[in-house]
Amino acid sequence: LGPSLGPALAQPAPAPRPAAQPRAAAATPPSPIQSEQLSAVSLTARLTGDQSPESTLFRFRPDPAPVPQAAPPDIPTLRLQPSGDARIGLRNDLAQPVALALRGLRRTVTGDATNGIGAGQAGSLAFPTSQPGSFLLKAVPPAPSREARARGLPAAVIVEAPRPPVVDHDIPLLVGDWRLNEKGELAGDFTDLRDAARLGRRGNRLSVNGREAPLELTVRPGARLRLRLANVAPARTIPLHAQRLGARVIAID
Numbered sequence: 001l002g003p004s005l006g007p008a009l010a011q012p013a014p015a016p017r018p019a020a021q022p023r024a025a026a027a028t029p030p031s032p033i034q035s036e037q038l039s040a041v042s043l044t045a046r047l048t049g050d051q052s053p054e055s056t057l058f059r060f061r062p063d064p065a066p067v068p069q070a071a072p073p074d075i076p077t078l079r080l081q082p083s084g085d086a087r088i089g090l091r092n093d094l095a096q097p098v099a100l101a102l103r104g105l106r107r108t109v110t111g112d113a114t115n116g117i118g119a120g121q122a123g124s125l126a127f128p129t130s131q132p133g134s135f136l137l138k139a140v141p142p143a144p145s146r147e148a149r150a151r152g153l154p155a156a157v158i159v160e161a162p163r164p165p166v167v168d169h170d171i172p173l174l175v176g177d178w179r180l181n182e183k184g185e186l187a188g189d190f191t192d193l194r195d196a197a198r199l200g201r202r203g204n205r206l207s208v209n210g211r212e213a214p215l216e217l218t219v220r221p222g223a224r225l226r227l228r229l230a231n232v233a234p235a236r237t238i239p240l241h242a243q244r245l246g247a248r249v250i251a252i253d
Contacts, residue, residue: 031084038062039091040098040153045072048184048212055186058094058151075210077156077172082129089124092117099143100125102157103136104253116143132161133253134228147190150201152210154232168223176232177203200235
């Protein structure tokens with residue numbers, strides 16, 4: 001080596017730098033659980049007008065329930081945001097047990113309400129809201145369910161999309177049917193074996209959102225409507241047609 005390099009090689013090696021400490025990732029707080037409360041209640045209403053006799057219906061009602069009315073109350077709709085988990089609490093004020101399911105939801109649903117809530121008892125359903133769409137809360141086995149469905153015990157559950165389409169009105173339409181007797185009251189033959197041997201209990205009067213059809217809506221000319229359609233009839237297949245209106249299917253849940 002040349003003499004000019006000798007002193008440079010004689011210098012002590014620099015001390016090693018301390019290893020960089022890993023930075024702690026910022027913790028994301030969990031989204032709050034969205035909570036709704038319903039009561040399953042029995043009530044009376046006139047199904048086909050003021051002159052018809054009263055019929056006994058089952059309904060999910062917000063808790064605390066509003067003041068009863070003469071006409072059948074609308075089937076309720078719960079709207080949730082697509083954030084975290086949701087919990088639906090239920091108090092069963094009926095004289096029979098109720099088990100519940102969320103039709104259309106492709107996520108795990110937990111809670112004691114899936115196996116049945118006894119009369120006078122309370123329970124809940126819990127599920128993630130990661131799947132936007134329209135779903136149907138309804139009575140199912142193992143608890144008695146035929147009478148509950150015929151008396152009108154569903155509810156609509158809507159999980160909003162992160163970027164929903166722009167519309168003027170977002171309207172659930174839950175179409176079903178009632179089996180009325182010659183007096184115009186709900187027939188009580190819920191365990192008729194002839195229905196089990198055929199296609200199920202089919203009614204003779206259509207309903208929309210828990211009231212007698214047709215349902216009349218008034219909107220401005222050119223308004224955009226989003227109709228969330230669900231069949232809540234116990235057994236009937238109900239065809240629907242859009243006449244003199246442009247319609248497009250944007251989702252099937």
